[in-house]
Amino acid sequence: MTTPIVEMRGIVKSFGAVHALKGVDLHLMPGEILGLVGDNSAGKSTLMKVLTGAYHRDAGEVLVNGAPTHFRSPHESRDVGIEMIYQDFALCGNMDVGQNIFLGRWPKRYGLFVDRPRMYEEARKVLDRLKVDVNSVFQKVESLSGGRQQSVAIARAISFEPQVIVFDEPTANLSVMATERLLETMAELKRQGVAQIIISHRLTDIFEVGDRIMVLKRGENVGDRYIRHTSEKEVLELIVSGTRETALTADEALQQAA
């Protein structure tokens, strides 16, 4: 069996008296698209922030490619190929597309001056890989629509050549068209071997591109199913009334159904 690219075991995280995560497990295979769902305050974002190192876990293990890790900040998880795309995209609206893709690490000449021709050229290459048109790496980001801003955020993420991309509510603020485009981009990234975790409230989106879906409820695992062998109805039931007993693993669930 291949090693999961990400494996989280028994993750515990509390904020004062609030137990956000009570021993959550998660695994992600290379090139897999995993949907992470659950009601508000289920602990989805917290779990992902523990993964990227934005939060520090109280207990549990995080393994990347089988090796234990202790990230203290998102910079460190980026070094091993984990990228997160935030709900607000984390872009600088006052700067253009090219500069945003290489925000904070612009190609330099003599270690001091920004090498603009090379920056725009490389930005264009990244957008090409994403299959988005690049007429305008010069466009200011604040003048772009939400969907396009997201493309820029994704382009920045893939410019780090990540193995894993985490999307936090990627379709929450997008139009139908932009959502379609995003799902295509995700399928494209999957073809290129990038594993992805999608936090979303929209089951339809996850059922369209996902391989597997994992349900959290009040900081616990309550379900793990293969998309091919489950239904939106079953997942909704897990979200609403799932328990530790319904958690299983996707393979166990499959055997039980058989």
Next chain:
Amino acid sequence: MSELSSLPRRPAETSDFANVGRAAWWQRGFFASQTAYVGLALVVVIVAMTLANPTFLSAGNVANVAKNFSFIAIATLGITLVIITGGIDLSVGAVMCLAAMVTSMTMQGLDQAGMALLPGLSMLLAVVAGLAAAAVVGLVNGVLIARVGLSPFVTTLGMLSIVRGLSYVVSNGRGSYPAGSDADLFYGLTSGDLFGIPAPFIYLVLLAGLMGFVLHHTAWGRYVFAVGGNEKAAELTGVPVARMKIAVYTLSALAAGFNGIVMSGWLGSAPANLADGYELNIIAAAVIGGANLAGGVGGPVGAVIGCVLIEVIRNGLVLANVNAYWQKALVGCIIILAVLVDKFRTRRAG
């Protein structure tokens, strides 16, 4: 990547940027900015004033205007850096005074102590001392804001009071004046002409050019804009946000200090109330020139244009025999007008 071509191409939808080409030159960059149309307004004002009173464009008056606006323009360059990062520095007026006073007192002191060994040496040391005093104030501002996390407004408001108070304390409220064997040299380099051009104007042009180059072509300059655009995003992508903030507050104080020193040469003294209330003129000039108090926008050209516009209007009112007290009211109107026009413009574009 041959497997990529298997993706069905849907031109109208997959091509994210197909309908946004690079905008025409007059619709992007500098020409689409507040700085550009305030610059245009400035030209209109100058033409109108010249028509009303031809002496406005006489060599003497132009030199006078150039000198006068230079007295706040260098400090405006500094505060523009702070404003681009989304901060504010209210202590600039007080820092101008402190630096001028430290310079004057050091010059006097060195001379009395018989330290004026080489011509110009005591002046040089005095200026360095004045700038160092300013830099310390800026550094404290920066550390309190970036590392401790205090609000820029409150921190620099407090610093305004502290620094102004110190200036009164050290001079016992009487102020000081540049004196000693280097005094003439000092006056020559601050209020005199170099190559027939007012010295402060030369300093301004050099510093503005340097600032423009650094802001647009160095990574450091781009960091300034990134911090102002989205501090969180800048932090996430590895921009040293705290260090950048400390740097801009220090540079703002240094610019103000230098401006204060030059001003004391023009006044012939460094009174304890030097540049009292100037912080508002300086912020006004920056804002009129297009620096956005919300951060992320601004530049040296705008800062200079803002200063010129304020001075041209003051000067024009004097030539037109209008009561000089109207100047303040008019400058206020221009601030609001400039921001208002920008609001309408961006609404139409958005």
